[in-house]
Structures are given as structure tokens and as C-alpha cells.
Amino acid sequence: MLIVLLNLRPAIEKYCQEFEEELEDDILSYDDWKKLRTIKDILQPFSRATLYAEGDSPSIDATLFMMDVLIKYLQETNDKFKAKTTSQSQDRSQNRGQNRGKGKKK
The missing domain is CATH 1.20.5 (Single alpha-helices involved in coiled-coils or other helix-helix interfaces)
Structure with missing residues (x-):
């Protein structure tokens, strides 16, 4: 899910710019995006491990x-x-x- 969010960052930022007044404090900052990338990177091995464990003969x-x-x-x-x-x-x-x-x- 984070991968999708990060891939859609340009569209999300454009949307946030268009509705800046309505969104106010809900707009993600540069640091927020950086934290999301870090979280994605940390969780990536768990995703791979889960897929491996779901294999044919774990x-x-x-x-x-x-x-x-x-x-x-x-x-x-x-x-x-x-x-x-x-x-x-x-x-x-x-x-x-x-x-x-x-x-x-x-």
C-alpha cells in the first residue's frame, strides 16, 4: 500500500495544492514523505518473507x-x-x- 501511495505522490501533491484551504493540516510535508519512504524500506523484507512463507512448501x-x-x-x-x-x-x-x-x- 505504501508503494502505491509513494508512486502516486505527484497526483496526491497536485490534489493537495488544489484543495489546500480545505485540507490545511492534512497535507503531507517533505519530512512526512521521507518517513513514509523509510517505513516502506523497513517493511520491504517482511513483504518478501511473507510471500516466501506462503509458498508451495514452507x-x-x-x-x-x-x-x-x-x-x-x-x-x-x-x-x-x-x-x-x-x-x-x-x-x-x-x-x-x-x-x-x-x-x-x-
Whole structure:
């Protein structure tokens, strides 16, 4: 469903522009679209795993293997997200510190 939404983004944005007053706070921002892409990317392996599990002869062994793969994937994704969030937080802190010094006169 997210794939369809993201593929229809140009049409959705055009619609939102036409009815901007009526929609007001319901219009998706750039950051909203970015979050939707991230969610789609995170969920993609689950879609593939589900299709695989629905195949002709899924076994317990294959199901357990797929679960291990998905758990590892989620852990890696979580680690990347935490690292990115920490990096962005540090960048903001550094920028605030630099901006404070610029306004002072000697």
C-alpha cells in the first residue's frame, strides 16, 4: 500500500495544492514523505518473507531461518537509525554552540 501511495505522490501533491484551504493540516510535508519512504524500506523484507512463507512448501526450518534473518535485519536497521539520530543530534548541538558565539561583540 505504501508503494502505491509513494508512486502516486505527484497526483496526491497536485490534489493537495488544489484543495489546500480545505485540507490545511492534512497535507503531507517533505519530512512526512521521507518517513513514509523509510517505513516502506523497513517493511520491504517482511513483504518478501511473507510471500516466501506462503509458498508451495514452507517448512519449520525455513520459517525459523526467515525469522532469524528478519530479526538480524531489524537489529541492524535499529542500530543504523540510532547512529543517524545520534549524529544529527550532535550536529545540531555543535551548530547551536557555533551560533551562540557569532552574536557576541567584544
